[in-house]
Amino acid sequence: MLTIWGRLNSHNVKKVAWAAIEMDIPHRRIDIGGQFGFTPDCLAMNPNRLIPTIEDDGFVLWESNAILRYLGQRYGGSLFPADPQQRAAGDKWMDWQFSYAEAQRGCFVGLVRQSPDQRDPAAIARSAAASGEMMKILDDELGRTPWLSGPEFGIADIPMGVYAHTFFSLAIDRPSLPHVEAWYAKLKERDGFASQVMIPLT
């Protein structure tokens, strides 16, 4: 059975927990990281002191997007496109998500993880503006293709899907993003997204 280690209020853990449901993989998730800390066994599996880590039939893996690709290849069927160009076209959005996460970090941490007296409103506004600018790039893409994975939903939609939920949940100014909003509305209809991603931000 697949084991996922990591607290669910982590963007990177949400990706893997959602993917496991999309792929119908029997699994369990164990809270570690953040307030749960790390046991020596966890650190032996992943010395980075980061989440998520998975174990699947004795195979240990960390780095959330590497995990998505592994699960997609082993269990994902059509969620992991066979065509190299279609897969690469989605892959770039999976890598792009890490740049996006940097842009969004300031407003997420400021508004969710910091108390009002710790907040730096200017830093939050800068991060919100940078996030909105990047989301406009995503919006252009989603005006050309229904999914980041191609004609159908697939693993390339998962990383930015998780971050889009945060973006639309934060009390920040947002530009007009009709295509991202339509894509996000379709994601919200998916059971795995609703149960693993659409949880209160903490």
Ligand SMILES: N[C@@H](CCC(=O)N[C@@H](CS)C(=O)NCC(=O)O)C(=O)O
């Ligand atoms: N590139 C790594 C980043 C992992 C990462 O930064 N995880 C954060 C949570 S989203 C973490 O472990 N923070 C420390 C903690 O939760 O204790 C990945 O995608 O898996």
